[in-house]
Amino acid sequence: MEAVAASRPRGRRLTNVFERPGVFASVLISPAVIFVLLLVGGPLLIAIGLSFTNATSGELHGKWVGLENFRNEWGNPTFQQAVWHTFLFTVISQAVVLVVAGLLAHALTKNFPGKWLLRFLILLPWAAPIALSLMVWKWMFDTSYSIFNWTLVHLHLYKPLEVPQYLAQPKLAMASVITVHAWRIIPFAVVIFLAGLASIPKEVDDAAAIDGATGFRKFWSVTLPLQLPIATVALLFGIVFTATDMAIVYILTQGGPPPSFSTEMVTTWSYKTGIEAGSLGPGAAISLFLLPVLAVVSIAMLLFARRAEVS
Amino acid sequence: MKEKGLSYLIVGPFAIILAFPFYVMVITAFKNRTELYDPSITPYWFGKQSPTWDNASYLFHETQYPRWLANTAIVGVCVVAVTLVLAVPAGYALARLAGRVGQSLGVGIFLTYLVPPTLLFIPLFWVINQVHLQNSIWSLVLVYPSFTVPFATWLLMGFFKTIPAELEDAARVDGASRLTTLTRVVFPISVPGILTVVIFSFSLVVNEFVYAFTFISPSDHKMVSTGVYTDLIRGDLPEWGAIMVAALIPSIPLALLYNTFLDRFIAGFTGGAFR
Numbered sequence: 159m160e161a162v163a164a165s166r167p168r169g170r171r172l173t174n175v176f177e178r179p180g181v182f183a184s185v186l187i188s189p190a191v192i193f194v195l196l197l198v199g200g201p202l203l204i205a206i207g208l209s210f211t212n213a214t215s216g217e218l219h220g221k222w223v224g225l226e227n228f229r230n231e232w233g234n235p236t237f238q239q240a241v242w243h244t245f246l247f248t249v250i251s252q253a254v255v256l257v258v259a260g261l262l263a264h265a266l267t268k269n270f271p272g273k274w275l276l277r278f279l280i281l282l283p284w285a286a287p288i289a290l291s292l293m294v295w296k297w298m299f300d301t302s303y304s305i306f307n308w309t310l311v312h313l314h315l316y317k318p319l320e321v322p323q324y325l326a327q328p329k330l331a332m333a334s335v336i337t338v339h340a341w342r343i344i345p346f347a348v349v350i351f352l353a354g355l356a357s358i359p360k361e362v363d364d365a366a367a368i369d370g371a372t373g374f375r376k377f378w379s380v381t382l383p384l385q386l387p388i389a390t391v392a393l394l395f396g397i398v399f400t401a402t403d404m405a406i407v408y409i410l411t412q413g414g415p416p417p418s419f420s421t422e423m424v425t426t427w428s429y430k431t432g433i434e435a436g437s438l439g440p441g442a443a444i445s446l447f448l449l450p451v452l453a454v455v456s457i458a459m460l461l462f463a464r465r466a467e468v469s
Numbered sequence: 470m471k472e473k474g475l476s477y478l479i480v481g482p483f484a485i486i487l488a489f490p491f492y493v494m495v496i497t498a499f500k501n502r503t504e505l506y507d508p509s510i511t512p513y514w515f516g517k518q519s520p521t522w523d524n525a526s527y528l529f530h531e532t533q534y535p536r537w538l539a540n541t542a543i544v545g546v547c548v549v550a551v552t553l554v555l556a557v558p559a560g561y562a563l564a565r566l567a568g569r570v571g572q573s574l575g576v577g578i579f580l581t582y583l584v585p586p587t588l589l590f591i592p593l594f595w596v597i598n599q600v601h602l603q604n605s606i607w608s609l610v611l612v613y614p615s616f617t618v619p620f621a622t623w624l625l626m627g628f629f630k631t632i633p634a635e636l637e638d639a640a641r642v643d644g645a646s647r648l649t650t651l652t653r654v655v656f657p658i659s660v661p662g663i664l665t666v667v668i669f670s671f672s673l674v675v676n677e678f679v680y681a682f683t684f685i686s687p688s689d690h691k692m693v694s695t696g697v698y699t700d701l702i703r704g705d706l707p708e709w710g711a712i713m714v715a716a717l718i719p720s721i722p723l724a725l726l727y728n729t730f731l732d733r734f735i736a737g738f739t740g741g742a743f744r
Contacts (some may be wrong), residue, residue: 162683164585182562182647183562183565183566185558186558186559186561186562187558187559187562187563187574188555189555189558189559189621190555190558190578191559191574191578191617193555193614193615193618194581194615194618194619197614198581198584198589198609198610198615198619199581199594200596201589201593201596201615202584202588202592204592204595205506205588205589205592208591208595210591213595215594215598218554218595218598218599222664229602232541238649241585242478243545246743247477248603258483261479261481261483262479262480263478264473264479265476265480266476266480267614268472268473268476270473270477273480274728276480276484276726277483277731278725278728279485279487279488279712280480280483280484280487280488280723281486281724281727281728281731282487282488282491282720282724283487283490283719284727285724285727285728286491286716286719286723286724287672287675287676287693287694287719287720287723288676288677288678288694288718289492289678289695289697289698290693290694290697290715290720291490291494291695291699291700291716292698293491293712293713293715293716293718294491294493294494294497294698295490295493295714296702297493297712297713298490298493298707300507300709301511301708303506303508305493305512308508308511308512319514334720336685339643341487344483344487345487349734349735350732352735353735353739354739356735356739357739366701376601383712386719395583398583402585402586402587403587404587404678404679405731409678409698422572425587428587428591429590431678432590432594433590433591433594433683437594438591438594438715442591442592442720443591445587445588445591446588448585448587448588449588451494452583452584452585452588455583456580456583459576459580459583460576460580
């Protein structure tokens, strides 16, 4: 009897603590936060640690070499080329993506028959697993059986033996990976744009109509400025997805074609060094050069989130 | 009417261009092998001996493809389960945490989603080797939540914000504890949002390439995204027809689900912020 009486308040106190909003929220959030810190923050620290060593996949605990890995890569022409290629790859593909996605999203806000099907077709490149849809691109870029070349030959634009080799000619290879990447990211950017357009209040449209703004004029002075914030978000995502992509370039060209390796990116070079050659230390150092890109984008996102919060 | 016409004029051509590779995929998948390499037969359509199931039958009987599908399904289900256990409570709490702390924590978790596999694959390869999980699909079950959890937490936060707090207050006034309110009131009406998260997390798993490619070498432990490329393409003579069947099978259902749940996805994505 006494024991029961003594234990009850304590039990209730425990529940009461749980009922406090702050405590309840912390209990709910902590597992996710700890997990993410362990699996994202942890590896990030390990990457930094590894980059100062000469660890290999055979000798996981390498010797401390200081900044040597960074200095070596900084002076390595392959790495310098990779940085330049990554820059080109990102800037060109994102420029194409922004223009096309902006146009498409704007057209898709209207309702018209068959919209579901058209939207489905547009979203396909983003919805399909990229490593698998790349297979058809490899087939379409095939040296002997390319559907593009078959068409060019049948239109008498090229002679059968002089057709372009999309993945084997240095400049064409770069153009090809940029095209495929833009193809892949456009649907994603359309989705982000649609999300942004959906958040523009209907009243703005009506007000513009009352003021007599139509067509291009309305697009230029009403829709475009309102779309600018969401275009920024789409661009920031696009930069991260492009600069850090490995699947598209690796599967299509493996950084090739040799000997110029015109599509070698920071990511493929890091993979070749760290995993294929097994030099974990230098490989980690190379991939860490992506960190500044990520930092800039993150800061921009944070500033953006703050502005969105204020307004 | 004029505006509609303009929409078709813009959307139509781009839809055709963006979907064209999938058209080629379908034609190639069901085309007879000899017709595929015959330049006198148009690559835009079938010849006399097509369409055929030969490529599909080859894929399922002569390659490890069924094994890769099974591996992908196992990893997908496990990762989605882990993701929900971690992200549903976190998303809910973040949605209800008013003010600076909630906002900052939400954006913070979201930013971790931006840390790409290409930055983490070398240290994680190191970790996986330390714990002797290399060449096992369980390495992926361990690692994949690192991007599905931030993604799902953000989406769920958006969904939970759309649920009026008054609903919970009403339950609390009736004497329900916070936990009961959560399980009896909030979760049931969140089913559509949670389903959206399940679909998009699963699709992230099927899409992932870098980790699966780095951690796993033996053929029978591969995922569908790596097996098709490493085993079917890199061989001497790629069976293009079979490869296209392999690409179509996961792509089409995922794309259909994607399109169906897209509006919900947008609602969740923007519900979190950017309002």
